[in-house]
Amino acid sequence: MIENVNVFARVRSLSGEESCLQIHHELSRITVNDKAYYLDDVFGETASQEDVFDIVGRPIIDGFIEGINGTIFAYGQTGSGKTYTMLGPDINGTELNNAGIIPQAVDQIFDTLKGKFEQDPVFFKFSMKCTFLEIYNDEIYDLLRNEDIFSKKLEIRVCAGDVKNVEEKDVTSYSECMELLKRGIKKRKNAETAMNSESSRSHAIFMLKLSTEEIEGDNIS
Ligand SMILES: Nc1ncnc2c1ncn2[C@@H]1O[C@H](COP(=O)(O)OP(=O)(O)OP(=O)(O)O)[C@@H](O)[C@H]1O
Incomplete structure (x- = not known):
């Protein structure tokens, strides 16, 4: 369901560099250096x-x-x-x-x-x-x-x-x-x-x- 305000994150590729971000699409979760954030949806590099x-x-x-x-x-x-x-x-x-x-x-x-x-x-x-x-x-x-x-x-x-x-x-x-x-x-x-x-x-x-x-x-x- 769409709320009044929805927040999404998209991660772009870093051309070979290692990323500190991890995406869990099913949980709508993005992890940054072990700290987890839950959003309305998250998109990884392949989205x-x-x-x-x-x-x-x-x-x-x-x-x-x-x-x-x-x-x-x-x-x-x-x-x-x-x-x-x-x-x-x-x-x-x-x-x-x-x-x-x-x-x-x-x-x-x-x-x-x-x-x-x-x-x-x-x-x-x-x-x-x-x-x-x-x-x-x-x-x-x-x-x-x-x-x-x-x-x-x-x-x-x-x-x-x-x-x-x-x-x-x-x-x-x-x-x-x-x-x-x-x-x-x-x-x-x-x-x-x-x-x-x-x-x-x-x-x-x-x-x-x-x-x-x-x-x-x-x-x-
Ligand atoms: N999801 C993606 N897949 C492939 N390439 C991407 C993706 N996102 C961005 N890029 C590439 O990364 C570069 C920087 O992206 P972009 O210009 O969209 O950044 P920006 O956030 O608008 O930056 P600025 O605030 O400086 O204008 C561009 O060459 C763009 O094509």
Whole structure:
């Protein structure tokens, strides 16, 4: 069962080095230097991107399509595999191999919505908007703005709980959404760290806002 907050761990391979982490998948336990931690699930070095998405992403996306807000975020030190898990190893490549949580989520969302629409083109309607922000040195930048992002800092509207003047783009398909994602990623600030040759220097937030309308008899929901 999915709780309000679920916590997962994923261990990446260390190219030949010995790891101090041990994974016990059935017990959802990770052991670090003999200290055991129990989480909602744990993924070892052999877990695939699909394995991670099925447990971490799919329930959130199912809820999102039904109108429940959801967030998936990755946390870890530089080089630990956040970008790999969220996006995949080569998000800008022409072939999307080993797609991470975000591309798989976008695919599932449009697949489900288009299926619903094809079943009932008269009574089911949907629209989706996408925003992509980065937080760098405590400032917020819009990754989907056409002009130079360094010139436009944005502000959080605390009362409204959103970001002022952020660009919201309409998306109608998986490929449109992926184009925006790739465009935004190219604008992110990257630099090398000792642990990662292509380290992201900021926190990135990719958001989708979905509106649906279903007509059943006289009821519109
Ligand atoms: N599960 C995995 N399987 C294979 N390779 C992985 C895995 N996780 C990460 N890697 C590889 O490890 C390297 C670092 O991963 P990644 O860039 O995702 O780290 P990160 O946590 O996003 O780092 P940063 O915070 O510095 O941006 C990349 O070359 C990535 O392809």
